[in-house]
Amino acid sequence: MARIIWGLATSHVPSIGAAMDNGKTADDYWKPLFDGYEPARRWMAEHTPDVAVVVYNDHANAVDLDQVPAFAIGTADRYPVADEGWGRRPVPPVTGAPELSEHLVRELIDDSFDITTYHRLDVDHGLTVPLSVYCPEPGQAWPCAVVPLLVNVIQYPQPTAARCLALGKALGRAIRSFPQDISVAVFGTGGMSHQLAGARAGLINTGFDRMFLDAIEHDPEKLAALTREDYIREAGTEGIELIMWLVMRGALSDTITRVHETYHVPASNTAAGLALFEDLGDREGAPA
Amino acid sequence: MARIIWGLATSHVPSIGAAMDNGKTADDYWKPLFDGYEPARRWMAEHTPDVAVVVYNDHANAVDLDQVPAFAIGTADRYPVADEGWGRRPVPPVTGAPELSEHLVRELIDDSFDITTYHRLDVDHGLTVPLSVYCPEPGQAWPCAVVPLLVNVIQYPQPTAARCLALGKALGRAIRSFPQDISVAVFGTGGMSHQLAGARAGLINTGFDRMFLDAIEHDPEKLAALTREDYIREAGTEGIELIMWLVMRGALSDTITRVHETYHVPASNTAAGLALFEDLGDREGAPA
Amino acid sequence: MTEARDNYLLDVAASRRGYAINRLCGSLKDPENRRRFSEDEAAYCDAYGLSEEQKKAILERDWTGMLELGASIFYTFKLAMLDQKSMQYLGGVFTGMSTEEFMAAMRSGGRNFG
């Protein structure tokens, strides 16, 4: 059976990818952030999963406003890197894990989650930047296959935080029931506090972010109880992306340990956070 | 507040629309079916709703396989009639009810249904044929506005029958909580037994259809307990469309009365059924 | 021609396998695409990235073969309509009957697999 070995929560700000693509990670502006990633990257490099389920949102690239799904899963065997309007990121295309996708779709639909399937999907910075955070130098190919799981965070009403946590729990069950003996990592991406438009543009709420970074480990139910209006008020209109961290957290077992975390302001107009959790739940001898 | 006044279950076979469009309803082949519709049509003509929520599926017209949503709601103010490959049906375009759409989307998402929104949607025979069954001669405009509610019945795994009934119940609550004082009809479309492809093409299961026609009124929970494999085996690969009748049934109250029903074989390759229910639940003096 | 199995389910794997063939057939909704297809069917298949097997099934109108390769009847029906073939014609193909036999079976209450 498949097992979940770790979960990574990380911001997916485009400029973090651009800093890597343009060799600027040692600049004064970026060095603190990338130094903060280092211990997590070292640990993940020693714990390569077979597949990463990446929970993210598209930003007006593959998904237009004709159709806006609440939750969607990619079912392709390959995902091209999107051209978001200024050329594709110079990173490898993403290899899918279609059998796992298929299993997850069926299990989640049978578990009363109304999943949209994407047979064709160009993945934008929401997915590729977290892969770069995990693996800065992939060479010709990323170290693992990927199942994209998309959440609508752009069009109001977004799924509730509680629904996202519930989806994560069902996702965890579905992954653990996959009959192949593979290791899986789950990425929750987006956030932390930021707002791009309006009079509150530039909003950063460090207090909220620090609370969130702690509670995502110890009290996800508390985060799930916040309304979408709470997220928008506290974390900004784009900070509501943080509900995607709850999908990742829900997929992990109750027995997790924090490997590393980091928090830095600013990355572009955003507070950038990272939290890496090892999932001990499936380890021999670990509590169930 | 809005109230639900009736629910109509009806097949949506394209040739039923074509028979009307081409003036063939008095032919030997078609007359029995259209005679069967007559009492329902008379009753509905005296009970015009302000809005019809039409539960249907697209047939490779507006929805391609790039993205397949489990449940979707149209949010446009106008829905063009689709050209399915042989010209548009000569029927009026469909006027939306965007404020009701918006209300339903929000309520259903808050009620843990993961609804996809469609801002642009060409409606195919799945929606326009039921409108023609309801109103054979619309003239320049249909008698009511429409909210399209799409269900994936083409790609396996479809939502379960139980999930469809649950969606219907939530839909009923959502409609009844709409603050405008309007009357609403709910259409459940598709079926009855049919299979278009494979060695079992031409399958008709009258026993199953008769059972379904009865149980949709008296025991929808029994129908909700059937698996998608049950539907495919008993009613054919396309007969699984019947799960959409459960969405309609779920939206009605427990106090309904059957105004009319009819059943006829064949309409093209399909068993055509119709069942019309008045919803007494909201009437003054009626039991809650 | 291919012999039909009882059922064809368009599951997620079939959707992936049949992606190109369904996309091709879906494109025939558009009159301009129908014209281009009719002008040079093989070139049109290549432009839509069909496999050799899929292309052969399309060119030979192997309606069952298309289903085996992941096509959905709702897509291939658009090709049938271009050929001015009805769903009753296809029903005959799938079941080894003539169109008339298939229509007669439907008029006598359909095919019963109870």
Added chain:
Amino acid sequence: MTEARDNYLLDVAASRRGYAINRLCGSLKDPENRRRFSEDEAAYCDAYGLSEEQKKAILERDWTGMLELGASIFYTFKLAMLDQKSMQYLGGVFTGMSTEEFMAAMRSGGRNFG
């Protein structure tokens, strides 16, 4: 230029209202569309069915006005990129700061609305 409200939520009603303007901005992902837009912005707006107000907001680069008319920042940002304007430039526009002031505010820990 329009003064910004605190927040812009792209709710379902705004998505409907802003459909044409978002569709236009989204189309700028494609280099050929960018070329055509730059050649004749007004004609491009007309081809995408923008209202007069929406067209004016696009032509005048009234970034806040676009939001008021149902645009989403993720779409209008593609227009900004075509103009070689950064998200920090837009942040300055929305908040009445210069780009440099806005960037300095971000570097000093962002804007706090506790």
